[in-house]
Amino acid sequence: MFKRVLIANRGEIALRIIRACRELGIEPVCVYSSADAGGPWLEQAAQAVCIGPPPSKDSYLRIERIIAAAEISHADAIHPGYGFLSENAHFAEVCRDSGFEFIGPSPEAMSALGDKVNCKRLARKAGTPIFPGSDGGIEDIDEAVEVARDIGFPVIVKASGGGGGRGMRIAHDEAGLRQGIEQARQEAAAAFGNPMVFVEKYLELARHFEVQVIGDKHGNAVHLYERDCSSQRRHQKLIEEAPAPGVDPTKREAVCQSAAELIRQAKYSGAATCEFLMDRHQNFYMLEVNTRVQVEHPISEAITGVDIVQTGIRVAAGEHLPYKQSDIRIQGHAMEFRINAEDPARNFMPQAGLVETWIAPGGPGIRLDSHVRAGYRVPTHYDSMVGKLIVHAPTREQCIRRSLGALAEFKVGPIKTTIPLYERLLREELFVNAAHDIKYVERLLAAT
Amino acid sequence: MFKRVLIANRGEIALRIIRACRELGIEPVCVYSSADAGGPWLEQAAQAVCIGPPPSKDSYLRIERIIAAAEISHADAIHPGYGFLSENAHFAEVCRDSGFEFIGPSPEAMSALGDKVNCKRLARKAGTPIFPGSDGGIEDIDEAVEVARDIGFPVIVKASGGGGGRGMRIAHDEAGLRQGIEQARQEAAAAFGNPMVFVEKYLELARHFEVQVIGDKHGNAVHLYERDCSSQRRHQKLIEEAPAPGVDPTKREAVCQSAAELIRQAKYSGAATCEFLMDRHQNFYMLEVNTRVQVEHPISEAITGVDIVQTGIRVAAGEHLPYKQSDIRIQGHAMEFRINAEDPARNFMPQAGLVETWIAPGGPGIRLDSHVRAGYRVPTHYDSMVGKLIVHAPTREQCIRRSLGALAEFKVGPIKTTIPLYERLLREELFVNAAHDIKYVERLLAAT
């Protein structure tokens, strides 16, 4: 096992990793930017090294400074957390080349799943359901129309060379598709210098369903069942829950198994998440694989009893996964609420500044992962998440009640947070009945 | 189910009951003394009624004021919590006579288990192990010597009529016993006007082992396994853990089953605890039965997944126990640390006053039950417990590590707490190896 692990991250996930290291008998070392000097999580580290000024690009994203910090602190492994350099295969490679174990997948496995075409190829092999479509680029419009008829309208036309909404068209019928392909090609050519487009199935009322998986270096992989993260705003997850409510157990079992098989195929070690969209008939379509521990991992920990962060460190150190698939059982229901320093009443305006009041909820089934305390100043340089409230209860209904109580107890000021939004969402009929989809939060917000 | 429950208690247990009520859809009503005006837990109640001035005898112990508060707030049941009136059969009776359900056992069951002679009789019937001894008073000294030879020295001579150490003698041999009985008789006669004494087995290096049980009004009862509360000082529990480490599974099963049988015999509904001493050969001897929810109930909740407080309310409302004995399984290990506002460095001097700093620990497996926040003033009138830290982990070893981390994160000031004592005890070899006994804390404190 490692003696010292350097944590190349900040805030709540740095604290989460510190706690995991401590329990494994590992000394955690933190790096920090000067904006995070005095950050409460640094107190809990065995050592803390300032690596640069506030902007991420000059500190948390500076590979050579992080490696230098690992050198001077005599760390033997580096944990990237989420965000920042966590999905940067080059960073994983530099860590390895510099003699530090990267706590995560090998650069090869990370690249293999990060590349969309390659990932789709592996997924097909593993039996992981993917979006039907033209796969390769469209040479002939008539051929594209045939593909669309096969998979059924609506379909989406996407640029092979880029993203961000450009070169994208949704088509509900053949005429729309023909027109859309023309437009998308022009747009893609202008934006990315590459007119290649492809056609995929388009889902209108989907739910976000993702499977937590974890593998070791010996070819083993298990899944820890799924999470439903359909409560989103602008692709930012707000509430996550596990398990996904109302999903047919046979279908759940199949898609979760296929996700585990996918990372087994990719010779992947560490924690990963296979993200899917689920349509109203409970068909699944893989979006992508996140090759790192995820913000919402605690709800999977709650329902399975598995410590995902500790397991990730152990497999990076070469240990075998300490459990088989048959050891993993779902117990109860869990929800996570991302407490963001944003004002939901004012278009989610960021709320950096001094936290004067921080009264955390407690009692049975309540877990709080946060680096914040009264007197902490939320810096303007990083993301607005100031904590995660994780609620575990025997059933989804009890989980909602327990969450409402905890949110009512949770008092933060004078900065505003997303707490009032969650108190509202938990009373929304669509959510309560699990009849929601990935757009319901935005529709609700637009309607008021 | 009840609509409104009046909570005849304060502080953390009032908050615990509020949380339970809220999740059951019950409106919690609090009573409070003027010393507790503005108490943070009152914010979470649907209504709060001031019932008197600070001294408990004029507020939390005033039965007629609590009943009047239940009347004006239209409560339909009363929860006594622990301490105060919780084991007062007269109060339970007045509640019932005034038309309020008492959330706890019937006055008859409470009295039956509260009376030592009757409790011993029931225990014998249920097969619950009790202290061997003369049972009745000693008429003839030679007879007492025979009893002592039967049960083995050392033995203890106790006054039938009283307690508090008077009329008590420990005898290690026959001569000591003869002398001890004479002295104890004289002392008992002088102190209680009754020279009757009896002989019982005396344990020198015992552990405190207690079984959590819960029954309903339909004759069902289950146990939720045991807790070890051997870390005590002056009969005050400091650290409790569940399950008891190093106990033979067959013996555990037998004593736990016998405790469930005892409350079944007593037609007991609600939560109760059978307290035992366990000698080094893992023989068990019942001390007494506590006929209420106990401070340390959360560790049993942690390892069994059962919500004891909610279940207590449900059975009081007439529901059947929602689980059978075979549903109850031990999962992992849990410890509770009583955070007392006392200075362990200065002979546990009470530390009433303003809490300026209150930084709670968090992360996986950490539960905090506390009514305290920064800005709270600990009143001088009540007990010094300001919170309970409950730590759950897969194994005892991991639980100790996790607890050390959480205690290091937990910062309270300027008042002193027992946190540093726990950081020390968790590193004591005797405790770590579960080779401790009910006197080890006092021996340690005396040695330094």
Added chain:
Amino acid sequence: MMDIRKLKELVRLMVENDLTELDLRDKEEQATIRRQTTLSAPQLIHHGSSAQSTPQVPALATGSAGATAVGRPSPDGSEGQGDTGLEAIESPMVGTFYAASGPDKPPLVAVGTVVEPNTVVCLLEAMKIFNEIKAERAGTIAKVLVKNGQAVEFGQQLFLIRPS
């Protein structure tokens, strides 16, 4: 520079009255003093909701020392005194307030009634027992603060009385 004794006097004033800021200026000197009050003891919520609320800046306790808000029990259980020289008759128990000795009877006292210490001013019922509450001082009833049939808690103010 300001005299340190004068400054101390100002600070004492702030501490005693829980002031958070003091700003004084004249032609010659100027002083600004800020002080952080600790988290205010949360307000008791009666029949309140449990919705999230950001904590409020505590109100400054100005005016005469020992004043208690009408309708709230005073923190130490002692009798409160209104700003205007009125004294309060507080409830010594928990129960239901009755202004009259029977359903068809007139109120025992009303605004303007002159009372002696022994005058019964109302009945408080708890556990089906009606308890007579006396004025405990001589004076004139200035205000009746609770309604017939209303539930009252310990320390709650029932009447304001102008002592004679």
Added chain:
Amino acid sequence: MMDIRKLKELVRLMVENDLTELDLRDKEEQATIRRQTTLSAPQLIHHGSSAQSTPQVPALATGSAGATAVGRPSPDGSEGQGDTGLEAIESPMVGTFYAASGPDKPPLVAVGTVVEPNTVVCLLEAMKIFNEIKAERAGTIAKVLVKNGQAVEFGQQLFLIRPS
């Protein structure tokens, strides 16, 4: 400048009474003192234990604005300036400090060495690359704050220099 004893008196007043800010001014002098009560921003612990500690009263920020404690990175990453008119050369990176350009060589600079902006004052090694650190200003080395072979972090002060 105000008498230091008077200043101490003021500070004591603040600490005892939980004042957070004191601003005094008259024709002759002016004093602004700020103090953080309640939870102080926690101190960074290097190689520290994680034992429980009650929070400490934070240091008072008196004296000239922008002063940074020697040996600590300044919070905003800007250069600090000592009380005594000295300027600090701070580490622009994370690495290991070398005073000389080779194991057998004499130190590049020592106390008393006169430096120009282009003078190399030390080497910092990271990822097996030795980076030359220049004085960036003219002056005289007044103090060497780190030892040969010592690990340094970003913003850490390496030398104090008296500008010429």
